[in-house]
Amino acid sequence: MANFVFPDAILVKNYISGDESALTSLIERHQSKIYGFIYSKVNDRDLSDDIFQDTFIKVINTLKTKSYNEEGKFLPWVMRIAHNLVVDHYRKSNKMPFNRETEEYSIFNYMSDNAPTIESKMITEQVEADLSRLLDQLPEDQKEVLIMRMYQDLSFKEIADLTGVSINTALGRMRYAVLNLRKIIEKNQIILTN
Template sequence: MSSFHKLTDDELVSLYTEGCDEAFDVILSRYDAVVHTYIRFSVSDADLAEDIFQDTFIKVIHTLRRGQYIPTGKFKAWLLRLAHNLVMDHYRRVRGEGARLQSFDDDDAAPVEKVADSNLTAEEQLIELATIEELEQYLSVLPEVQQEVVRMRYWEDMSFREIADATGISINTALGRMRYALINLRKMMGMSA
């Protein structure tokens, strides 16, 4: 199986569609962490994230077995797009229940004080926040499309090209969403935009 790790994604897909289950194991090990992390930071509930993660790979299996995946050299982007679509499907289902947006309580303003007035960039100041939970509080009030770009850029360390491919938007749109997300986060954190 170690020789499988040297193969490209499209070569592994081809082997899997020909009946080699080991090829899928390599695909899963190659991308399980990145997909799980993306989903986990897209939804606040760990059990729900696990369900969406499993649904994503079930959909991958069905799509590959039916021969509906077209090898383009962009398997990772395609996989993240599937995960993204399943996350968005979840939010569409619960939107009427008001489950998506959370608001700040009065006590939630405290994390702003933890970011020292310094010469750090906004991105560096975001990293200075004490916990991911605090950052999640700020992110949770951003529009979904801005949250998504921030998470993909900083949690997944994706390039803007990869973000554009994974979400089906242009690079300029991804850049614009990031710009507005940072402006909004600066305002929430009491920094000058």
């Protein structure tokens, strides 16, 4: 079990609960992506080091004050903090990088609107309704484990503790939930696309 990799959400919860090593794991897991992103924007090692450090000071302060909102995922949240600190740096130094429009660079790369469209909201709601109907066909114990694992991002140990069963029973229920879902999907000839 030593090789088990905890999801970011669990590491965040563990850190908020006082486990300092959880933050170390999060930093080590995402360091190259975050640092690479910062360096690609400022092209300076010392400055990148400073902004990387400031990013995690903000992360720590937010987590310590328990104002972290878990709606988003951890990495995109940290990337937004890093991006804002890069922008702040350029604002303070009045040196916003000027780039001419080229194939590699476009101002539209920075102006993405991630707000869901009405159409995508309707599709998401329909998919969620369909999935909810599928889940309702599962036995209650299997449905409970599947929801805790997939939607609440809980480990099997946490699921076992919360449901009062052994880890093996929780794993078994998850396995049967997946097998039963496959049968339901095949029986109803549902086509799943990703």
